Amino acid sequence: MGLGRIGLRPIKHFSKMEIRGDITGIIMAGGQNLRMGRNKAFIIWRGKRLLDWVYDAIRPLCTKIIISANDENSSYPEALVVPDRYQRIGPIAGIEAGLTHSNTEMNIIVSCDTPMLSTAFFRYMIKQHQKFDISIPIHDGVNEPLIGIYNRSVLPRFQDAISRGLYKPPPIIKSCNFQEVPINQEMNFYQPDLFLNLNKPEDLKNISNK
Secondary structure, eight states: OOEEEOOOOOOOGGOOOOOSEEEEEEEOOOOOOOOTTSSSGOOTTTTHHHHHHHHHGGGGGGEEEEEEEEOOOOOOEEOOOOOOOOOOSOHHHHHHHHHHHHSSSSSEEEETTTTTTOHHHHOOOOOOOOOOOOOEEEETTOOOOOEEEGGGHHHHHHHHHHHHHHHHHHHHHHHHSSEEEEEETTTTTOOOTTTTOOOEEEHHHHHOOO
């Protein structure tokens, strides 16, 4: 499968983007969607596709957006769509594909089914990243390995793990110079559903009833 251009709505006012150095945004949308039963990225939620919510959150902070997607029908303007190079090994494939095609050291990694994450949250994560190679949020005692800031320099660790049949990101993250960034209700961007993850049809139904 070749590379493609990702196209959401045309983006306006690029000159006003808030960039602290060059940062690539990597959205993982290449999962098998077994629990949801359809492509999560294109599910409409509160008037927008799930992918659009995440894209809009990171766009002001990024010089480039990469979307890891395995759907041959995927096409999005203003972003580069890349397929996973390794199939059926889980989200590690999306991390590997995104970092492989990134040309910046700092990268935002985020899954497409987390629509409540905000630009302010990612701005805070970037500010906290500093000397670390991977920074992931932790809240209520739970960390989020598929949301965070990843340096491209960790790519060989992920590729080595894949070559050895080790597909779970947490052990690889722990082998790097990483940190867990505490997120709590005292932060001005905090909201109870900040880390909402929509994996199943019931998740959509439950959140819609709130």
